[in-house]
Amino acid sequence: MTVSATLLACAVVLTFVGSILVLTRSLTRVLMGVIISGNGVNLFVLAGSGQAGAPPLLYPGVGHDTVSDPFPQAIVLTAVVITLGTTAFVLAMAYRSTQLTGSDFVPDDISDRRVALRAELASQRRRLRAKARARGTDRRTARGAWRELWREQRRLLRNDRAYQARAGDYADDRWDDVLGADPVPEGVPEGPGGAPGAPDAPDAPSAPDAPDAPDAPDAPDAPRAARPEPGPQAERDTSGPQGRRAMRTAPDAQAPRGPQAEQDAPGPQGPRNSPDPQAPPPPQDPHDPQDPPAAEEESR
Amino acid sequence: MNALVPLPVVLPIAFCGWSVAVGPRLIALQRIASVAMLATVLAVDVILLVQADRNGPLVVHLGDFAPPLGVTLVADRLSALMLTVSGAVTLLVLLYAMGQEGRARGPRAITFFHPAYQVLIAGVSLTFLAGDLVNLYVGFEIMLMASFVLITVASNEARLRAGSTYVIVSLASSLVFLVGIALTYAATGTVNFAQLAIALGDLPIGIRTLSEALLLTVFGVKAAVFPVAAWLPDSYPTAPAPVTAVFAGLLTKVGVYCMIRTETLLFPGNRLSAILMTVACASMLIGILGAVAQTDLKRLLSFTLVSHIGFMLYGLALGSAAGISGAIVYTAHHITVQTTLFLACGLLEQRYGTTELTRLGGAVRSAPLIAVLWFVPAMSLAGIPPLSGFLGKLGLIRAGVEDGGNWAYVAIGFVMVSSLLTLYVVTKVWNLAFWRTAPEPDAAPDPVRAEPPPLGRNATLVLAPPQKAPERAVPRLTTGATVAAVLLGLAYTFLATPLVGVADRGAAELLARTPYIEAVLGS
Structure with missing residues (x-):
């Protein structure tokens, strides 16, 4: 199986960039890091489908053995959907952190x-x-x-x-x-x-x-x-x-908890x-x- | 009978869909349905266990697609046992949470707890049942998304911080998992466990080891073994008591389960045994030493959790049938006992408003029931006969002696020392929180309102403020659920023969590998 070197190089670079961002304290940067390194890993998964250039779909004239492997694409799709959900969650967390502390920094334990x-x-x-x-x-x-x-x-x-x-x-x-x-x-x-x-x-x-x-x-x-x-x-x-x-004490800071605010x-x-x-x-x-x-x- | 296999995944997700659609209406019905759903899941789990024990692995090809294409769910003895234990524990924790939840109605009732909890259980069940790597990954992600929601429930500053650590570590390990899947697929052309079990044997040793190391790293992070365990004591203790209990009991054990599965089915021969053994011993000792240093009960329990994951890893590292059987028994025992301890800790917290050992005291008089509910699982954790912890440790140590190698004996030493230190830790907690005389209430009875102790020469005062937190009543359902959890832990002593029997047969089945492969691929 031959793998496109460009794909692998992109995957490695993206993963490294993302990893560096994940190591920062700001949740928004961490989120960017997760998205970027997630994309890098997705490229890596895609590289598992082998040589580039095979037809992506089965249409008349394409043999079952020449069509490109759909499985890595399915995994990537799954991973992309999961990353989407996670992105939404981390964004919500960063927003909540900003509401509570005024910044989205992750403090020490x-x-x-x-x-x-x-x-x-x-x-x-x-x-x-x-x-x-x-x-x-x-x-x-x-x-x-x-x-x-x-x-x-x-x-x-x-x-x-x-x-x-x-x-x-x-x-x-x-x-x-x-x-x-x-x-x-x-x-x-x-x-x-x-x-x-x-x-x-x-x-x-x-x-x-x-x-x-x-x-x-x-x-x-x-x-x-x-x-x-x-x-x-x-x-x-x-x-x-x-x-x-x-x-923290801004009137809307407690909003997500609704009636608990007064309490x-x-x-x-x-x-x-x-x-x-x-x-x-x-x-x-x-x-x-x-x-x-x-x-x-x-x-x- | 095979049609039952997907139910532990399908039922909770169906409930979640219904519950989200209904929204804040019909809260009482939703609660009843939530319990009923988990009770059904538990019943299904028990049937699966009996069937898997009697007839070998139960396999379902969803949509009737053959293995390389379709989704395969497999319930063998190990999966079914894990499912049953987790089903029982999650049901009890749900009851406990409902006791705390009270009778909130209308806009004040939080509607997302039950759906999130059910999704968590669906994810855990899918992980136990998954017959291929991708479904394992999906199961993990379902579980993680639900746990993200639960760990940041009612987020305040502390919970948000803890949740951030947990989320970031989980996301990072998920990425590593994807890389492992991609590597394995690119090398073998399949992700189905049964086919991988055959195909991985033909690979060059380097790629095989790389794949194994990647997967073990991911599962190690989930299971919180020593070098990658730092996230656990940071993130678990701040969550609400029932959430911490179910996380501590189940989520780490899911990692252990995956390790057992991959090490026996995909990568037989136990070639990384030395590394696993080292990691196991380090986890045991460092975890328990961390626990010795803590003064907060929840953190302390989190550290003992890290330590006791090492026990299971030790059984796995031995690689023999006895070792794996011991690890399975210990996992079942530890799921129950660790959950019970966190539940009891939650009772203390509800009653006295704190889990800080320096502020607790005299609970054996003022709350004898909670004292008993804490004492029994704590002794079980330390391994006092005839409780289930003793049986688990006995199995592990016997497996080590049977193995007879130098490493095995060194590791037995670690097991002994960690057990003794566990006993020391739980005794310390017992003495501080329960046995000693209650600290006299000061002029300022509420410690939160008390004046801050000064810095400088009077600083020693700060170490043990002798005030006692005000007591509050604990809901009956909450206490009842904890009693049931303790009884479940005690039942393992009486069910020791069938439990160890299932574990022995399960370990033999895992090591033989052919029953699993034949059941999935057809002989």
Whole structure:
């Protein structure tokens, strides 16, 4: 069986181009990659029908043995139809992702990130300490330098925590919201911005903080216990490349879920479908009480 | 009797068509029809199993076209056994989901769950019944499309992220599958399993191995064996509990089934045994070590799933009748037990609102039934006699000893260590979630509303917030379905003789190859 080299070369090039696109983070690019490499693979299947040039259809004068093999074409047709369905689905997913997060980026996995962050933090801390030691001439300036560096480090950490907490909030099982029958509770407090204090769920940010514990004696750490003044909303907006989700609270963002929108509006704070719709609104800014000690430590 | 063979595929798809046409109307009728359909499918599966065991493989040439042209569906012992087990499990999971679903009516009722679920089952059944590579591919795709819909149901940020990983990995592996089909077809001129079984033997060894490696890679991705398993613990845990349960129980086992089928029928001789054995041992150990490190119950269970896929692969890698029989028994056991564990985990989640082990506690007092429902399958997973996990592992280890090679003994070591670590993991879960005293509710009873623990020196607080989530009632139907699943797992102990008998005969049939080939091609 002779196979057209052009066909194979096209197949290889398309598959490679597609594979590179699939490796990107944007869902739309991934979709392009899947389509392109799908076409490449389809060409490869077509190459399985042998030499080019045989008549494609049976008409008078064409023998059964000279007509081109219809089987690969049938497989390609099947694959094309399947790719069509998949394309529609991935497009819908990319659109939904844009609705929820403001972008169609696929973020890192939360648990993977926690593990990575744990190691990252430890090494970062060591590095910063060495840097501060090298910079300061006496103990006092060294400490100042260390403090400054560590502040920057913690800003990054906060962003990450906000991101993680948000993901943790969403990790709850919303099956009830989707398929459950409970009526939409009346008078559920509508939080400003949809989810006040969304990044505050306690379980999500747990792990990355672990490495802090051994270093507890470092006095300047404690003041930063407090979140920054602008509150969680601000954090959310600055939280890393994965955290863009400004559109979540847009009125149409909840549209695909229809009547659940109102129910979800209180965000993770409001008990979803829980028997207690009269739950008190969450504290708007739980960080205030922590600020005085922060200032105190700062002056130390 | 052969006319029954297409029913497990046709019935769910017919239901799906009807349900989509009816739309949001007649919800109650749709639910009843959904259950009735799956019950019928289960009955058909059982008949197929009995018939296949008695009379050899049942074959249907759709449209009566002879093999190279037409679509062939084959139900031999392995297919029928897998069909029966998956039919029983999917029925229970459907009941469970309906319990959670409640009595939603009108515009609030989501109408796509039942159709998507039925299509998923049609895809799984088609994969088990497919008699050629293209139908296997189509079965996979049907299953995947439905699973895409189910895994992103009620998509929020986390589910979308998990779904993206799952969709992209699945699409990539589908492309590799197509390449494998194209290669095999170009080399042999057929895609029918029976004809391939004859034709592949005449091929040069290089092309044969390439084709085998391509197909095994695809099935390895579906089955989540170690080097290509990273997508599973990332994507499964975020889906709703019943969806995760059926995915964990069935979809990975479909990959295992395909591996068994191709390794015995298409590529006999077990030439990639060393690679398979290495991959199996790596999956077992790395999967369970991953589980040891987790604090979230769903993720933990996902990692044990990766680990236990290695057990089945180990049986397959042995290549002997005993090994393959052990792998089949273990697959049947694991479908049931893993599903049950995820269902029980879902019960915990419904009741306490979380599956985070640091926040659970004292469930043995406050919810003794859930504790029992978790304990029995967990012990079965760890392999405590006389539960079904013990029987499965016993079969596998005996096959390894019979094999007698050095590799087999090394692998037995891996099986033992992974089993012990599984026991450690489930004991840890038991101690944390069930046995220890419930964490005292703090001043802020709802942990979600509680103030965030500070960074810095108080960071240790964050590790185990001692609050306890508020309890909620669990629907009766949901609990009932889980009880039935546990009982099904227990029944394997009492049905051990017929189960192992079918698996033994099935393995002999697979290794002999002639019954299958003759049944399809006519002797």
